[in-house]
Amino acid sequence: MNTRYTAFGAALLATTALTASAVSAETLRWARAAEALTLDPHSQNEGPTTTLMHQIYEPLIIRNMEGEMEPALATSWEPSADDGNVWVFTLREGVTFHGGEEFDSADVVFSLNRAMSETSNFKELLSSVSEVRAAGPYTVEIVTDGPNPLLPNNLTNIMMMDEGWAMANGAEAVQDYAAGEDTFSARNTNGTGPYVLTSREADVRTVLTANSDYWGVGEFPLAVTEIVFTPIQNPATRVAALLTGEVDFIQDVPVQDLARVEEADGMGLATAPQNRNIFFGLNVGAEDLGNDNVEGANPFADVRVREAMNIAINRDAIQQVVMRGQSDPTGAMLPPPVAGWTEELEEYPAYDIEAANALMEEAGYGDGFEVQLDCPNDRYINDEAICQAAVGMFAQIGITVNLSALPRAQHFPLIANGETDFYLLGWGVPTYDSEYVFNFLYHTRTEGRGSWNGTGFSDPEMDEMIVALSSETDLDVRDAAVAELWAMAEEARIYLPIHHQVLNWGISDDWSTVVDADDQVKFKYFEAD
Structure with a gap:
């Protein structure tokens, strides 16, 4: 089965069923790219x-x-x-x-x-x-x-x-x-959940067994009695494991293999929009970047450079070539079902190299500059390939990008520790409200907020408005504040949105489930057919 939702805003909260006929209602072998x-x-x-x-x-x-x-x-x-x-x-x-x-x-x-x-x-x-x-x-x-x-x-x-x-x-x-x-x-657990950690070798294999004393017995299907999780970073190896029956379920079917999984006997495939968007972050706050060749200045601090980079990204080409149609290009920093999203925010700029080069010249960087781009290679769908495509696009406006692709275990600390000037990140919104995005990505990095704001951006007026959102009970006033904050965020242009990610799940005919728009699998809901 292959269902592609085109009405993104309505479909993101909807789910797609994956159904099958059961052989055993016990062990489920699960794989995904990331551990x-x-x-x-x-x-x-x-x-x-x-x-x-x-x-x-x-x-x-x-x-x-x-x-x-x-x-x-x-x-x-x-x-x-x-x-x-x-x-x-x-x-x-x-x-x-x-x-x-x-x-x-x-x-x-x-x-x-x-x-x-x-x-x-x-x-x-x-x-x-x-x-x-x-x-x-x-x-x-x-x-x-x-x-x-x-x-x-x-x-x-x-x-x-x-x-x-x-x-x-x-x-x-x-x-x-x-x-x-x-x-x-970090190595041991003691929860109340439906499954108990039995054994774990990080990056190799994790085994969970059903909690016989779980309070939810009788309230949830709980058909899975053992989970064997294996992280498989290589896309070809991961899909081969599914097709040969070595694993029963993978969350991230490679886009190049969707047809193979869809046509395979004993397999189910579902595609649905994800509550996540992918974007580049720029260090706009530093006086001088640490990973460029411009001495004594920060080219990213000039909004004209940021806007030039924004219109140098060919989002349609990324969708067609890199993602093989499995993305929704966007100019927004939030997915459609999140409160605060509008069609105007969703619109993305036309790819315009001539205008981008004019902006670079106007900003004093007509000869370009060199900078490092930090990219994960095991977190998002085709993350490294997106970065590789962007390298070529930015080269057309004179920006020589040196790509550094690392596993996310090494990539995320670069953002957390302020050690990257230019990076790829993805962001989901589990609260379905704009406040979540503002708190994590736009508020000044402080002890209580802004932990994923790796841009150095700081705007006291925005900070004050963001803090006020949590206690505003008048919906009309709150909606107006959110709209104003997004207008300010658009003007600041500290992030360059690329697309909303699309989920592709593959599962054997032994199980049935629905696709969670947050990509949050909860095995207690899985059923055996």
């Missing part, structure tokens, strides 16, 4: 890591495979009747961690405070929180700086840990991944 970076559930806010964490740990609220929010470790949540700055969560009773410890409000208080700490990659999601307190063994109150109607949306990927286990094993602090820190929580 989880860590087992610390609060360290790295990035897709493959969060996907593995969702099998082992659980949040208070979860999005199912259709993108709908539903209760997980919290059974209900509502604003306090006495204080509009307080959200009250009622917790699920009778839940135990894999180690046998009982789950209660102390674990929630510990976990959320841990997720707000400096080395957590999730702290922006809780930037409006001033206090987390237990109001009983199964009641938690989250206090915010002003009413925050969207707080529940921010909790769907923040996992709950057992406080006692963390304290006993020196895991109170979140692993500092960017600094190369290795911790107990």
